[in-house]
Amino acid sequence: MSTALITTPSFGQHSRRPWETLARAGVTTHVPPYAHPLTGEQLAEQLRDTGARALITGLDPVTARVLDAAPRLRVIAKHGVGTDNIDLAAARGRGIRVVNAPGTNTGAVADLTFALLLATVRQIVPGHTSVTSGGWGRYFGPELAGRTLGIIGYGRIGQAVARRARGFDMRVLAYDPYLPTGEALIDLPGLLAAADIVTLHLPMPADGHPVLDRAALTALRPGAYVINTARGGLIDETALAELLHSGHLAGAGLDVYTTEPPGPAGNPLVTAPNTVLTPHCGAFSHQANEAMGTTVAADVVRVLRGEDPAHPVH
Known part of the structure; x- marks a missing residue:
């Protein structure tokens, strides 16, 4: 069974569908006890301690040092569109797929x-x-x-x-x-x-x-x-x-x-x-929240099954 670390508090906030998508695929979820965004140290600790194979992130700094603490990680899903906070080259070099949710917000x-x-x-x-x-x-x-x-x-x-x-x-x-x-x-x-x-x-x-x-x-x-x-x-x-x-x-x-x-x-x-x-709430509509969550959850499941994601960043 795979674990997905979910650090963004808006994931599935207005819909159960994203959570159900992961659960149906046998993916367990873990939500850290820290305020979002996590620091690099907090994120590394959570990835290491949970042995997560998937990370669903918002604004947390996903750096090369963070990824060094996550040898089992296979997919990083940005709950949104922009991937400025993710070191794409470091992820690529470690064979970690990165996906996002274009158009949903x-x-x-x-x-x-x-x-x-x-x-x-x-x-x-x-x-x-x-x-x-x-x-x-x-x-x-x-x-x-x-x-x-x-x-x-x-x-x-x-x-x-x-x-x-x-x-x-x-x-x-x-x-x-x-x-x-x-x-x-x-x-x-x-x-x-x-x-x-x-x-x-x-x-x-x-x-x-x-x-x-x-x-x-x-x-x-x-x-x-x-x-x-x-x-x-x-x-x-x-x-x-x-x-x-x-x-x-x-x-x-x-x-x-x-x-x-x-x-x-x-x-x-x-x-x-x-x-x-306003407090970085541009994507905070009910419709966008459901669409972003279900889109990234579906791609997390695809990658963990060894399939190609529908919305790859790389």
Whole structure:
């Protein structure tokens, strides 16, 4: 009988189907007694002590050192899409398959992107706070029709955001470093110069450098807004906070951070003006939760049976 170590607390949170998929295949499950994400030391300890052959992970750091503590491990399943936290080369070198759940959270993340965009532009949070505290403030913001949305990263999620933006009669521009420029895509400087709102939907670059560094943020037109539901490291958070305080940027809506959780004193954006901050919950719809869980559970079972997975990362 095989054991799957499940470190992400959202696995099967709103559906029994992912758990049942593993149980029907005779896979036992173990949930560690630590808060997510685990440290490398905690993850290594759990893999070693359980003798797990499968790991279903969220944001835990799956490094080469962690994998050295897991000689029986055969498959790593990312409960989501991005695999930035997994050392793919180390896994490949040890013969460990890596799978994920592409497309399962597209609608959920696109929805949250627009929720953050609307909440930030129309100052929903300070309006709510005003009413609940006994006030009756007046909070103005621009309408979306006719505004230009710059989408950085034009994969499944970026395109889903574009469809929603067109429903609001917005002009859409897109940049993607992995796709050629053309009818729908322009270069990054052109996007930054034209966009009223910029939203990010791409993985971290290989060099680890923020796509929206200080120079890129400064290049945005005065009064622009920034939305990020992709990866915290894509933005220079210190520069973004400074430009929000200075008034060069009008607002920001963020679901992801360089360090998570950002903490009340560990991230300058926590005290920046006109920000809407959510706790990395872009994929937290009921439908996405079930789809992600069942997708990765099915691939874990396939790999443990010696079959090829349906959604291999490698």
